[in-house]
Amino acid sequence: MEPDKNNNSTPEGEKPKEDQPRDGQQAPADALSRTPDDLEKEQAEQETKKDADAPEEKKLSPAKRLLRKINLYILLFSLILVIAGAVTIVNYLNSQKAPPEPNIANQSLTQDALKQLANTDATVGSTSQTLTIQGNAVIAGQTLMRGNLQVAGNLQTGGSITGSSLTISGSSNLGAAQINSLQVAQNTAVQGTTTLRDLNVSGTSSFSGAVTASQITVTKLILSGNATLEVPNHIAFTGPSPARSITTSSLLGAGGSLSVNGSDTTGTITINTGNNPSSTGCFARITFHQTFTSKPHVIVSPIGSAAGKLQFYVDRDTSGFSICTNTTPDDRMVFGFDYFVTN
Numbered sequence: 001m002e003p004d005k006n007n008n009s010t011p012e013g014e015k016p017k018e019d020q021p022r023d024g025q026q027a028p029a030d031a032l033s034r035t036p037d038d039l040e041k042e043q044a045e046q047e048t049k050k051d052a053d054a055p056e057e058k059k060l061s062p063a064k065r066l067l068r069k070i071n072l073y074i075l076l077f078s079l080i081l082v083i084a085g086a087v088t089i090v091n092y093l094n095s096q097k098a099p100p101e102p103n104i105a106n107q108s109l110t111q112d113a114l115k116q117l118a119n120t121d122a123t124v125g126s127t128s129q130t131l132t133i134q135g136n137a138v139i140a141g142q143t144l145m146r147g148n149l150q151v152a153g154n155l156q157t158g159g160s161i162t163g164s165s166l167t168i169s170g171s172s173n174l175g176a177a178q179i180n181s182l183q184v185a186q187n188t189a190v191q192g193t194t195t196l197r198d199l200n201v202s203g204t205s206s207f208s209g210a211v212t213a214s215q216i217t218v219t220k221l222i223l224s225g226n227a228t229l230e231v232p233n234h235i236a237f238t239g240p241s242p243a244r245s246i247t248t249s250s251l252l253g254a255g256g257s258l259s260v261n262g263s264d265t266t267g268t269i270t271i272n273t274g275n276n277p278s279s280t281g282c283f284a285r286i287t288f289h290q291t292f293t294s295k296p297h298v299i300v301s302p303i304g305s306a307a308g309k310l311q312f313y314v315d316r317d318t319s320g321f322s323i324c325t326n327t328t329p330d331d332r333m334v335f336g337f338d339y340f341v342t343n
Helices: 036-053 062-096 111-118 305-309
Strands: 243-246 257-262 266-272 281-287 297-303 312-317 320-325 334-342
Touching: 243 257, 257 281, 266 281, 297 305, 297 312, 305 334, 320 334
Parallel strands: none
Antiparallel strands: 243 281, 257 266, 266 334, 281 320, 297 334, 312 320
């Protein structure tokens, strides 16, 4: 009988197929005599050797490493730009939106509520708190500020401002101002016309332009440099009349008289001769109301033909002067002399 080909029996002397390795690798001859620990140790040594025999990873050059870092920085910078652009766009869109209008409901007060407010004193908040009003406020009655009033913007009033004192640290523009008493500590510049009823200057005043006044009263007027005094009309020298005394009564004759009209600076001496003027000498002595500091200059001008016939002369000193003659005047004549005195 022919043996079955499909029979799993093996010839004698041959090992069964299960003893051969399934992966085609030849097992070591002493594999059956080794322990599992020896097999694991040998397998670990083979893997270590395999790793050592593997080619080393190729190292990157410095340029490539720099490019990798630069790419990372560019990515971060681009991300920051995107975030900043988004924030800018959101802020712009929010700014274009119209702010919502506040809806303030009006509330009317009854007569009973007004009476209750009139009889009570309501206090809102304390001194450390601040009341902020966003909208406009209209107060029909009087308003009392017990503390300081500070205005950050412009102050416009339809009426007058009344106060005990007004201090302005900056510039002021006043259309029309009435000031009872004005005291200026520093310079004052007036651009337009200034009308002063009374001007009292205790110090020095300097006027670069023309000064027009209906009357100027000064104690002493000094023209400096090449100044010119122009008087288009008359010059009047006023003051108290000087004293006079007749020095030689025989020069005037019986019934003669003498009078003086004027001041220490200028005036007229009127002489009326009587009967039989018989002597020569001084008619009269003129005594100044205020004595000159030095001997003055006296200018005498005769009035009338009778005065022109006389050989007159002047005797002067700081306290006064005398008008004298070397010839005897005529009987019952009226004549005179004008005088002008300067220092």
